[in-house]
Amino acid sequence: MTLNYLRSTNYDSLEKRARTTVALFSTTTKDAILSYDLASLESFVNEVLKNPDLSYARVLGPNNEVFAEGGNIEALNRVFQQDTKVELVQDGVFDVAADIQEFGVLYGRVEIGIETDSITRVIAEAEKRSFSIAGIEMILVALFSFALGTYLTRQLKVLVSATKDIADGKLDITIPVKGTDELAAVSVAFNAMIEHLKEASERRDLFELKLQELNQSLEDRVEQRTKIINDKNNKLEQVNKQIKETQAKLLQSDKMASVGVLAAGVAHEINNPMSFVISNMKTLDDYFRDIQQLIAAYEQITHSDLTNLQTQLEVIEKLKKDIDLESILNDLPVLITDTIEGTGRVKDIVKGLKEVSYNDDRNAYTLCNINECITNTLKVADNELKYHCKVVTDLRDIPDIYCAQNQIKQVLLNLIINASHAIKDKGKIEIRSQATNNHIKIQIKDNGCGISKEQMSKIFDPFYTTKPVGEGTGLGLSISYGIIKEHNGDITLNSQVGKGTIFTILLPLNTERAKEV
Structure with a gap:
């Protein structure tokens, strides 16, 4: 344990x-990298190499071009591979790096390596000395234990014999006390215990007598208790009813919160088809x-005489060319089709929102x-x-x-919304469903930021949220957990920080109408 602690x-x-050195180094060189001040970067590299055990230091540009470097040539010439744990280092140098960014734009990176040989030598020497000390101690303990055990065994046989007598119900025994050591103290305590057992036996007989008297009035007490329990049950039913009403309100509130998250996007989604519908109209x-x-x-032809017929036909032909009748006739079906499609999209969006926000009956199982x-x-x-x-x-x-x-x-x-929020830039959400082992299995997987182990243990707690203040109520997953449990199902998650999260839902495969919650 000591060696593990030392390591x-x-x-x-x-x-x-x-990590502190590379962070300070990146902060120090940031302005020089932004201004491409190579002289200052060389100075910064030489300054940081004054740190003890520092093997090398290097400053790279956004395209991995070397701006400045110094230190161990062999370490600088090998391919850089960042280390995460000192115990995993095999080349004697702990390599770390830090990116230099400004407003999300990568301008360069700094790399340093710290030698681990000195720490390794200290730990190896400590291990050698610890094993030597441990061997000597074990030998001494074995000798002392043998001598002490021989002495204690004789005295303990007397205590074992007395214990067997007590187990057989004999409480009129006394153990002789010899000397003033710990065994003598145990013997004194053993005799005191025997006296207490005698007193306890007498009290037990007295309690049994009182218990018989109490049993006679037990029925009256039971009846009183039953009345109290019934009153409490009635109160609990009222409280349970209030809780269910509150749950229903929370359920609807969470629905409306989800609709609120989508509201701005839905407005934009409706404006797009409506814009070209209006343009088409x-x-x-x-x-x-x-x-x-x-x-x-x-119509003028029908009211004109035959002498003006040729003139009217020429006017009509000219009007056709002016309005480009052929283009109009070709364009009309396309305009009508696009308009119908646009209004259909608006109808689908409104229908979807209505289904999400509708406050249905909690017992409406279909x-x-x-x-x-x-x-x-x-x-x-x-x-x-x-x-x-x-x-x-994959449905x-x-x-x-x-x-x-x-x-x-x-x-x-x-x-799905939580998975979307976990993805900061571009990402992927995978949704799968299948029937397995008398259950419907649904998996929602994202490659977002992930959830830590500490957060996973509280993720389904009411009002717990990992989102910033004002962006989450902490009710969504709690309500979702309650809904799945009311369906006699289960919801679990598996997550790794930086890799993503998988939520798994299991719903019973009940194809026949069952008793509704």
């Missing part, structure tokens, strides 16, 4: 020193006016398909995802099950 403290100290209005002129020209729930939820969340998330779905054939459809959609929406 861990020295290794931790070296790691902290390395204006164009159709212009076309309608041109066609009205052409129809009016044809037969539905989970794949359709996933597809409809993705339509609603599309604008939240499409600009920085690639969504990949296999699964049977319909009885569930509260809108509640399941709310759980899916919460998990």
Whole structure:
């Protein structure tokens, strides 16, 4: 344990020193890199190499070009590979690096290496001395134990014999006390224990007598207790009813919070089709006016005599060319089709929002398909995802099950939005579904920032959130957990910081109507 502590403290100290040095080095060289001041960078490299055990230091540009370097030539010539733990170092140098960024733009990187040979020698020497001391101590302890054990065994036989007598119910024994050592003290304590046992036996007989008396009045007490319990049960039923009403309100509040997250994007999503619908309608209005002129020209033919017929036909031909009738006739079907498609998109978006925000009955279990729930939820969340998330779905054939459809959609929406928020720039969300072991299994995986072990233990707690103040209520995952549990299912997660998170939902494969919650 001492050696492990020595190793861990020295290794931790070296790691902290390395990271602190590289962080200070990156801060010191930042302005020089931004201004390409190579002379200052050479000076900074020479200055940092004054640190003890520092093997080399190097400053790189944004394209890995060397701005300045110094120290051990052999270490500088090998390929840089950043180390994470001192105990994993094989080349005798602990390598660390730090990026130099400004407003998210990478301008360069600094690399340093600290020699680990001195720490390794100290720990090796400590191990050698510790094993020597431990061997001597073991020999001394063995000799002392043998001598002490021989003495103690004789005295303990008397105590063992007395213990057997007590186990047989004999409480009128006394152990002789010899000397003033610890065994003598044990003997005195043993005799005192025997006296206490005698007193305890007498008290037990007295308690048994009182217990018989108490049993006679037990029925009256039970009846009183039963009345109290019934009163408390009635109060609990009222409290439970209030809790369910509060849960229903929280459920609806969480739905509206999800809708609020999507509101700005939905407005933009509706504006796009509506913009070209309005534009198409204006164009159709212009076309309608041109066609009205052409129809009016044809109507004049019916009211003119034959002498002016040729003139009217020439006027009509000229009007056709002026309004470009052929282009109008070719363009009309396209305009009408685009307009119908745009209004259909608006209708789908509004329908999806209505389904998400609708406050349905908590007992409204219907037969539905989970794949359709996933597809409809993705339509609603599309604008939240499409600009920085690639969504990949693997929805296999699964049977319909009885569930509260809108509640399941709310759980899916919460998990998809959380996955989107975990991805800072560009990322991918994978959604899978399959039937397995009498369950419907749904997995939502992202390659976002991930969740630490400390956070995972509290992630389903009410009002706990990892988001900044004002961006999360801490209710989404708690409510989702409650919904899945009410469906007799389970929801779990697996996450690694920096790699991503996988939420797994299991729902019972109940294809027949069961007792609803």
